Amino acid sequence: MAHATDAPALLQARGVDKIFPGVRALDGVDFALRPGEIHALLGENGAGKSTLIKVITGVLRRDGGDLFLNGREIDPHAPAESERLGIAAVHQEAPARSTSAWLRTSSSGASRPASVLCGAER
Ligand SMILES: Nc1ncnc2c1ncn2[C@@H]1O[C@H](COP(=O)(O)OP(=O)(O)O)[C@@H](O)[C@H]1O
Numbered sequence: 443m444a445h446a447t448d449a450p451a452l453l454q455a456r457g458v459d460k461i462f463p464g465v466r467a468l469d470g471v472d473f474a475l476r477p478g479e480i481h482a483l484l485g486e487n488g489a490g491k492s493t494l495i496k497v498i499t500g501v502l503r504r505d506g507g508d509l510f511l512n513g514r515e516i517d518p519h520a521p522a523e524s525e526r527l528g529i530a531a532v533h534q535e536a537p538a539r540s541t542s543a544w545l546r547t548s549s550s551g552a553s554r555p556a557s558v559l560c561g562a563e564r
């Protein structure tokens with residue numbers, strides 16, 4: 443079996459931008475998630491972790507850059523659309539404690555998660 447980091451990216455973001463009025467939340471984000479990998483997005487409040495998850499899952503529209511799933515360009519406009527592609531986000535809301543968003547992608551509809559991306563904040 444190939445080492446996880448040699449495998450082609452399951453999910454890839456290339457040069458992703460998201461601009462809100464007065465703030466560039468994402469500035470040319472490059473990211474690759476390969477099968478079986480687990481990534482943690484770490485950053486202070488406002489770093490853009492949630493925005494990246496929201497762009498990947500179609501909650502927010504990106505202003506630039508490209509998204510690929512298994513090498514094919516995707517352009518999710520809504521969470522239901524990304525879910526159909528096998529991308530799922532589980533948002534946790536615990537007031538005064540923590541919030542985190544998990545992204546699971548499963549290849550070809552497999553029920554177990556192929557990869558997990560976790561963004562967490564205090
Ligand atoms: N819906 C929104 N409207 C305007 N600004 C936003 C919105 N969502 C996030 N931002 C801004 O984008 C930046 C990144 O926010 P966010 O992705 O929530 O960061 P993190 O999850 O890392 O704390 C922050 O400056 C935040 O204020």
Ligand SMILES: [Mg+2]
Nearest residue numbers: 491492493563
């Ligand atoms: Mg956040």
